[in-house]
Amino acid sequence: MTETNLTPALVSLLLLSLVATSSPAVGAAPGQHDGEAVSQTLQTDGTAPAATSPVALSAASEASFAEGTVRETVGDRATINITIGHGESGRLIAGTADKGYRAVIKFDDDDFDGEVSLRMNTYLAGNHTGSGERQAWSAEAGDDVERVNLTTEPLDEPIEPATYDLKVRTDGELQDIDLLVLSEPSVSSLAFGTAPGEQFGESRKEMNLTETDSVAMGDVLVATVHTQGVFGILDAQPGEDDTERFRSLVQSPNTSFSLELDKENWAREPPEVAIGRSFENDAFHVIPAPENDTVYVTMDPDALEFTDGRATVRADDRYEATFELDEDSQVISSDERVKATVQFTERSVTIEAGEEDQLRLPPTSNATVNGTTTVAPGTILNFRVRENEMFSQSIETTVQANRTFALPLNLSEVLPGANVSVSAYNYDAEARGYVRDPWTEPSEPTTPVSEPPLATTVEPTPTEADERTTNTTARPTTTENTPTTEETDASAGASTTETVTASPAAASNEPAGTTAQATTAEGPGFTGAVAGIALVGFALLVTRRREN
Template identity: 25%
Template structure:
């Protein structure tokens, strides 16, 4: 396909008509003259569009089928004689041409004032020798009136093919519902050359507007000066109405979506066009921008054509029209948008600013990934760059190479995800992906990418990054082009594929509610910090069981299922692909005699039964509640209190294990008894949900004890998961008529709980019943309670230490030391034991006095020794 634009400064009265003539010449019946054989055997199926009278710019598309002799390399030139159109003032100034067959091309289109010639070439190679040729001419028809049957002659270069045809310059027929102000209104229903009158409100006011003579039954009027929202009629010489039409105002607006745009980097924006009609044409001009500038700005749109002084946007619908200001001089530009066939126009101003050069860079020059995981390659963008290419590996050195095109980048920093498990497969899944750009592995079908044995080897692979799309400048499969790209790369980095790390399994527990809030690794870290997720070897029924498995290199394996949710992906690997299993089996020590071990049936699990998190080389498989339905266990034998189980994660995929004969594609399993299977396991027990209150032995009976004071703590322990919540209720018994409840009591990481009550209004010896409500316990935990005497002796001991009478009472136990007369002299050292007095006084009534006396005696002895 070739394109040639020829601009003429001569203003034409019927420029677009000339273009139509040129195109239509192909469609006329052909008269063959002379004895010379035509290079083209046939020209047929010609389709020529009409054009709009009075349009400031219009484009005409002409298509025809052309056929050449088989296996004969030849060409022919068809010339269109536009002399009749030029005489009427119609001069075309631009032409495009294309064909749908690579064997046939339009090598040139030339325009002069009287002729348009198109040279059509055939290469004579085997294959199709016919093609559909499309010519598009653009014109200025602002001074051209409606006309029917405009003649055009054409011939080939040796006149072996000649012919003629006609085309119409059209307006809006009077029989239509409406015409927009500025369009011509026409009729072909007149009688010969009779006079036709234009009347407003015919048969009402009969307001005469204008008169014209018909030409062989064809008549027209301009509507530029007619009033809108009024009805006009064509009336013949006999006074009869031919038909009528309403003139409508054409509402139209054009606004740039951005006030400014850069001329380097992010250079694209759009203009929003809006009108009260369906499809329309818009002619665009701007002071300070020439025709080539406007073509650079709007030429990326398939329906944009150069005109003599601007650009024609053809067949526009309401919405955004793209524009690219790359390399346009900085400045303020007012764009004029003219609806070509009406009086409607609009203007909008945009500022072009000097932008920075576009570029792409690696965030980190080196990227590490475990074999089989997804490598995350972070890239930054400067200057609004929207395209780039990344090559991973050099085939001669690594035996592998991926060529990745990156398009529609919409973030200043984005991540390319490269699946090292799928790399080397052909169409098996998303080897590359990104959330913030469109990425394509363009050599997915090439041997450099899909002809490797098994999973991508542990090795280091060079990475090359450059702006622009690979296929814009290079050819896929051309080794020299690939080397040129590598040599010219702006950025060079390395991808290190490392050995997979396989560790152990730790078990954690959490309440079902708290486990339900875990969705990612951050949630797990937060739960551990809060103490609501704790390590354990025993799970209470109804609590969550969390498997923490130290295993990297399976991210790509999981992603290969193409499931969006990790829980769905893991279930697919277990139930559909059968290359992973979670084996939960009762231990022999707790197995009932003569009965098989209880075993979890993972084939019945659903996505709601588990949550999966994989990040940083750790796989968390979370059962929000240990499955206990009979359907989830083989032979419907479910866990019971005291049972213990082993749990193992088994991976049997040949590709990830690099064993077996079917490593070239994902999801081929080996025998689970094979010693090559990957297994990671642990053990846990199960128990009924239980809790108990802390009690005190009073006269041989156990009681929850409180004092008749404020802030009385009722404590206890539970085997349910830390972070679990329940209510503690105290109900008075006998004459004690009270109900006290503390809601949302939380089990602590050490299994304890505490609820604080106010007993200041109650009496000593009141009895009550302590109960735990909610918490889904198998049996409601409860205990008897008693209000006991408040501990007031601590205050008394503080007063007694100041009186001599109180200090003499216990001296008999220390008789040798108390006979020294200087006991009062070192009293200033006694406060050193005050803290001890307070602590013991709180816990053991009466004992604080003894400690104080011992301290005083010790101080006296120290004074005697110092005097000696």
């Protein structure tokens, strides 16, 4: 009997092979095998090449889900991102038989970037429309969906809102597992907005959209619908672009969109916008934005067709729009409906003239004229500026989000006193005024110059007045009898002060009934100290008269 010698390396390899073949696949329940083993590579201690188990281990390219659990709404498009070896191929298994839906999608990384993005139209998944499961799956540019195999029976209606398994395999080996969570559709809100008329037909990024319930004649009318569960349905509609597919969508049993005059102003049924004829007249441009669950329905009001034969919308008309996701679409259990109203107004511009309806502009390079308007924010307004009835300059400005504007003027070379007029092209708006003198007519109140404090007027208290003789007027005395007058400069802002010197005898000749008067002095020299000395002298004089 021949004895076989097993080297340590061979023993290790056999043990690892036994472990690999007895281990359950990733995602299987303990003790179960689903036949999808995860590939593994076994390394030696570095002295020999890597070894691979011939039973359960392979050199399959690694692959994984890039973003974890995928969440989407039934009726929308789910994006499943997979990381894989550069230029490699793989298979995605979506769903399980017990959930009634299971599909196998073979994909290729054609652009060798190591990333594959697969898109699942959840409205078409399950082949309930009869178009084939292949129509439900696509890949982003640079990648390719080679083949799709639906392993369960075709569904009678769209796939149910539920949680579905996701698995990715390469070379027959299971690489990663995750989940696809599908929820029920809903319609959240409808709001109106506007944009400059020349932006009709542009992309959402190029359009200056402002939400409002008031739209000027000639501007773009935008109905913004926030909804989930329509983007897959929209993709499944016939048409060469999003606008044509939206037309098919709203004229199908799945959804509806209407625009009619407000019923409050009509005794009978008000006229509606003829949706089909309006589409034919290029009145609509539709921009789906599934990344934020929004559909922008932009309209050219001048191109809308009406059921009563009217030519176009009219100023002061008020309209009500309705968007509905119908239960006949089978993606929703009951109708979801949202409404909004909007009113059309005349195009107008108002220039703010200020007090007395006159512009008072500074002779500077940054003078500004402000105003308001009814036109859409983002609109460019053109103005003509005249100086003394002579053409001076043409200026344009952009309407801000709150429908105001600021017109910059360069008046640095215009002399104060010159007449100025500002008018808007194509609008009945004009304001007149003049260039003010910044020295004699400042725009802001000037800061007052500091003045010396005024002297305080000293009034006798009631007690002092009761003790005095009522027919005596107190005056200060000096040793000289000659009256002396001192004057201060009135131009300096101070009043003239006279100091009269009289003898006691002259003081006694004052007529009866004369009361003491306090003098208010202004200007330099009359301080608190002087006022105090005068008060003391006055008290001494009163005391002396009492003694006499």
